[in-house]
Amino acid sequence: MVKKTLIALPAYNEAKVIGSVIKSIKQEGYKDILVVDDASKDSTSYTATKAGAVVIKHLINRGAGAATMTAIEYARDNGYFELVLLDSDGQHDPKDIKKLLKAKGDVVIGIRDWKSKTMPWSRKFFNVVGNLITWVFFGLYVKDSQSGFKVLRRNALEKINLTYDRYEFCSELIGEIKNQRLSYAQIPIKVIYTDYSKSKGQSFMNGIKMVMRLIFR
Amino acid sequence: MITWILSGIAILMIIRVFYNYVMKEIQFGEFFLWLVGWSALLILAIMPWISTFFAEYVGLTRGTDLVVILSIILLFYINYGLYKKVDDQQKELTKLVRKLSKK
Numbered sequence: 001m002v003k004k005t006l007i008a009l010p011a012y013n014e015a016k017v018i019g020s021v022i023k024s025i026k027q028e029g030y031k032d033i034l035v036v037d038d039a040s041k042d043s044t045s046y047t048a049t050k051a052g053a054v055v056i057k058h059l060i061n062r063g064a065g066a067a068t069m070t071a072i073e074y075a076r077d078n079g080y081f082e083l084v085l086l087d088s089d090g091q092h093d094p095k096d097i098k099k100l101l102k103a104k105g106d107v108v109i110g111i112r113d114w115k116s117k118t119m120p121w122s123r124k125f126f127n128v129v130g131n132l133i134t135w136v137f138f139g140l141y142v143k144d145s146q147s148g149f150k151v152l153r154r155n156a157l158e159k160i161n162l163t164y165d166r167y168e169f170c171s172e173l174i175g176e177i178k179n180q181r182l183s184y185a186q187i188p189i190k191v192i193y194t195d196y197s198k199s200k201g202q203s204f205m206n207g208i209k210m211v212m213r214l215i216f217r
Numbered sequence: 218m219i220t221w222i223l224s225g226i227a228i229l230m231i232i233r234v235f236y237n238y239v240m241k242e243i244q245f246g247e248f249f250l251w252l253v254g255w256s257a258l259l260i261l262a263i264m265p266w267i268s269t270f271f272a273e274y275v276g277l278t279r280g281t282d283l284v285v286i287l288s289i290i291l292l293f294y295i296n297y298g299l300y301k302k303v304d305d306q307q308k309e310l311t312k313l314v315r316k317l318s319k320k
Binding site: 036056057058059060062066069070073074077163165 | 307308310311314315317318319
């Protein structure tokens with residue numbers, strides 16, 4: 001039996017917000033929620049389980065890319081038709097899930113509005129650089145290569161294989177769209193920037209490390 | 218002075234290589250490779266004119282230049298090997314963690 005939609009949240013030390021994120025996803029009518037806890041030191045797993053999500057926990061921290069690939073394998077192994085990936089820090093609005101699911105394509109990428117006044121300049125800069133790096137290394141230019149809000153449909157779930165464990169996986173996933181000849185769509189999404197979500201995600205130094213890993217691999 | 222320092226290091230490393238081999242910590246191939254490497258350093262430290270002879274043969278004027286160039290190439294080669302090994306182990310570790318997490 002093909003199950004419909006799985007919502008997956010790769011998470012690391014998100015106990016403060018993961019409960020409310022799961023609750024707001026449930027309010028949108030989605031029941032199958034998976035949290036991949038990447039060996040958090042806080043009570044992320046406990047809070048997520050209590051909020052009603054299925055939790056898979058990595059024994060040691062392997063990075064956002066590894067956690068995302070775990071979610072992909074889970075969706076693949078359990079016969080889901082589509083997998084929605086979103087950040088667990090609450091920066092994505094679960095109301096946008098419906099919008100992304102309406103779009104056609106093997107992969108649907110949620111595009112953050114980089115003209116938005118609420119988006120920190122460092123994020124804008126990193127997005128532009130990230131898009132260029134993705135284009136140089138993987139040969140496909142998309143409007144927001146580093147977005148964590150995506151939908152992967154069955155065809156993509158079966159073909160995508162992420163080998164980068166850390167944040168480089170975002171660029172690698174775009175490369176997989178090209179290599180596996182997957183169709184894709186880009187849909188604008190709302191991003192909620194709070195002090196908490198701003199403190200999470202990619203820092204400038206992470207960006208530098210990411211480029212180094214892409215070059216020297 | 219530098220002759221004594223280099224010779225001392227080379228002799229210490231040769232003893233260590235022998236020790237590692239006797240204690241079965243390294244295979245014969247590794248033992249042989251490291252023995253040749255450290256012996257070469259010992260020979261060059263005692264008889265530096267040999268490096269000049271080879272340097273002139275490949276078109277360099279000073280023996281030291283040849284030794285430095287070869288050392289850099291060797292270090293890059295070893296570093297790449299180590300990098301590849303670490304990268305492969307990281308991938309295997311992730312696979313293992315993923316497999317265990319799904320149980």
